[in-house]
Amino acid sequence: MPINFSDIELAFAFVSMGQMHMHRAYICRKTGEVFYTSEMGDSDELPEDIYENEQYVEIPHKNDLDLGKALVIKFTSDHMPDNIEDVYSIFRKKGAYSKFKNLLEAKGFLEEWYSFEKKRQNEALREWCKEKKSKPRVNSNVSSSS
Structure with missing residues (x-):
């Protein structure tokens, strides 16, 4: 099935x-x-x-697929390189994701982050499915590029 x-x-x-x-x-x-x-x-x-x-x-958990802090660092390096030290500092403490999202919102990158995160998650999950040989059926209302 x-x-x-x-x-x-x-x-x-x-x-x-x-x-x-x-x-x-x-x-x-x-x-x-x-x-x-x-x-x-x-x-x-x-x-x-x-x-x-x-x-x-x-x-898998997002960290199993390098979609946690590693993804945040990749996004920051690519889109907000001037804030990389701020992000490293944020991720040394509790509540990192909410603080990171506050920074993104303040810098005008929140929607771009959500798109980036969704795309990377989709790619990583599809790759995971291939590795597990559990090829998913894509619903007609779900595009493979989202």
Whole structure:
């Protein structure tokens, strides 16, 4: 059964919204069903063989795909090189992403960041799918360049 890329994107967003391993998602290659689990509670009941069966694939966290701080540094280097030291300083403390977004907004780069981040996430997830051989079906309303 083909897997909807939008399901992979939603699972990726869930996994990436917290620290690594706080939230996890697994997709079944056979059925396309996604299973969610979280240290915060309210998790799906997982299949008994989810950890031993190759038909289940764990969705990566953004840091697994270098889409965390590394992506922020790449964007800053390319678009706001004069602020690179400010960004390094921001990411040495808690609350880095909200402070980074405040800086982007102040400099007029917030929308450009969102586009850049979305494009890179899409590219990285598609590459991940190829590596896992779980070729997603793209919904007709989702372009492959978004």
